[in-house]
Amino acid sequence: TPPEQIRNFCIIAHIDHGKSTLADRMLQITGVVEERAMRAQYLDRMDIERERGITIKAQNVRLPWVLDGQEHVLHLIDTPGHVDFTYEVSRALEACEGAILLVDAAQGIEAQTLANLYLALEKDLHIIPVLNKIDLPSADPDKYAAELAHIIGCEPTDVLRVSAKTGAGVRELLDEAVRQVPAPVGEADAPARAMIFDSVYDTYRGVVTYIRVVDGRISPREKIRMMSTNATHELLEVGIISPEPKATKGLGVGEVGYLITGVKDVRQSKVGDTVTWERRGATEPLAGYREPKPMVYSGLYPVDGSDYPVLREALDKLQLNDAALTYEPETSVALGFGFRCGFLGLLHLEITRDRLEREFGLDLISTAPNVVYEVTLDDGTELVVTNPSDWPGGSKIGDVREPVSKVTVLAPSEFIGVIMELCQGKRGVLLGMDYLSEDRVELRYNLPLAEIIFDFFDSLKSRTRGYASLDYEEAGQQSADLVKVDILLQGEPVDAFSAIVHKDAAYAYGNRMATRLRELIPRQHFEVPIQAAIGARIIARETIRAIRKDVLAKCYGGDISRKRKLLEKQKEGKKRMKTVGRVEVPQEAFVAALSTD
Ligand code: GTP
Secondary structure (H helix, E strand, C coil): CCHHHEEEEEEEECCCCCHHHHHHHHHHHCCCCCHHHHCCCHHHCHHHHHHHCCCCCCCCEEEEEEECCEEEEEEEECCCCCHHHHHHHHHHHHCCCEEEEEEECCCCCCHHHHHHHHHHHHCCCEEEEEEECCCCCCCCHHHHHHHHHHHHCCCHHHCEECCCCCCCCHHHHHHHHHHHCCCCCCCCCCCCEEEEEEEEEECCCEEEEEEEEEECCECCCCEEEECCCCCEEECCEEEEECCCEEECCCECCCCEEEEECCCCCHHHCCCCCEEEECCCCCCCCCCCCCCCCCCEEEEEEECCHHHHHHHHHHHHHHHHCCCCCEEEEEEECCCEEEEEEEECCHHHHHHHHHHHHHHHCCCEEECCCEECEEEEECCCCEEEECCHHHCCCHHHEEEEEEEEEEEEEEEEHHHHHHHHHHHHHCCCEEEEEEEEECCEEEEEEEEEHHHHCCCHHHHHHHHCCCCCEEEEEEEEEEECCEEEEEEEECCEECHHHCEEEEHHHHHHHHHHHHHHHHHHCCCCCCCEEEEEEECCEEEEEEEECCCCCCHHHHHCCCCHHHHHHHHHHHHHHHHCEEEECCEEEEHHHHHHHHCCC
């Protein structure tokens, strides 16, 4: 297809604002999927993917559309909707010339959508503002059209109104996409350059790589080279998705499709990388490639120690499809054998943990998440600390740097006060505030990432009765006054409870953990002191008093079988106990102490 007839765009929307429904409606209206075949949301159906033996990545789909008698090809490109995947979003946007900004006409724009809109504007994409769900009685399209117009600087009348559910306005939207979105521009005769904007591991075919061709042409049976690593691969298949994968004779300038080389691991086909020919290939890669970099670390341990090999296998499998997930074995006095895992953010952590539990039937404990610290020692040595147990001893530390984030909060203006109070309590620095409409504000803060990963989102939601929405992106490093707080049982440190915290928050953390553990750990035959310490300095202390009575005393000495039963029961209980020094702690106590409330 000649580039003049191609339009590449994505849909930027908040979860539940109707992206999938709109994409489905587009598939149906363009005749790519018949109405009868559209019972459930077509593109979301995982079992279909399995049957076909190829992973249909939700919305990377090619749609034919005729406007004024001229045929066109529309490529709808999927963008991930999670805060942690900003880089993936930026690559998907890079593959487009336009974006549909889809907003629920009963809700208005949300923080994450706004953040992705800014990304799209930075990339000079043409934005088509659209209000969805106009069929809803609670829809207020006039109000939100004004809001959108104010944000992107257009007229309220430029804001399209659709119902993805009924199909109203969707044909007009497709027409406008052809009229407004610029056609791709590239050099047809230059050596091929295609950008990878997604790659998915498929059990049957290996990695399926989604590309957007910028220059030249990618044809099957050629040899290609990944420019970030110089690895070469034989192309087994090149194709388009419409809506099923279909092999083609090649992809030219501006076209979007997939390629299969038989590699088995998404890390060999990295998002953002440039694909070129092996021979006579391009010399300059496309701009913007970045290695995935974990931002948040946490220890993952099986509750049942014998599940350790299962956990290892499960992580191996997940990594095939997740280039950003890292892990290495780690042992903890309290929790036994497990893995130290690196994630893009808290959500990535939660998704991964959830998948491990659901798909692999594992029961896991995760230690309190921490960010990555850069430490300069007095002698000039530089350290990168991803685990509190690697924190260097106190006196030698010169400077510590922690990651900071730029946070955007959108909320009704009545909540400005409580939001500011929350952010200030988390060491936030106000960057700016804007009214989006009379009663909605956007607040921008600089906040240490470490504060965000610790129950920030939950506090924000509860203080604003669920009305606030949040987005954050990394914004470099800042020096901070941080200390490591250890928790000791009878003088023995419990590694899983050590945390790096700001100096001002150290006492609160120490007190909270000590109090919690006193409540969670059963009394023993001797007194157990619980202490919180910074280095050798004790900052909090609680005591579990000793029990005086022996369990056997109850048995009146006589009944032997009863006595044996009791002893066995005690032994049973001990299996799930972890011993720290002389203290026996039930597994549940560790789990409970580590859960954030
Ligand atoms: P995620 O897949 O979770 O990201 O959500 P999404 O943005 O793709 O939203 P989805 O298409 O799943 O729609 C969310 C809900 O809104 C579903 O229950 C849809 O049926 C409903 N919905 C979508 N569009 C419309 C619309 O135009 N009118 C009405 N009344 N409901 C709609």
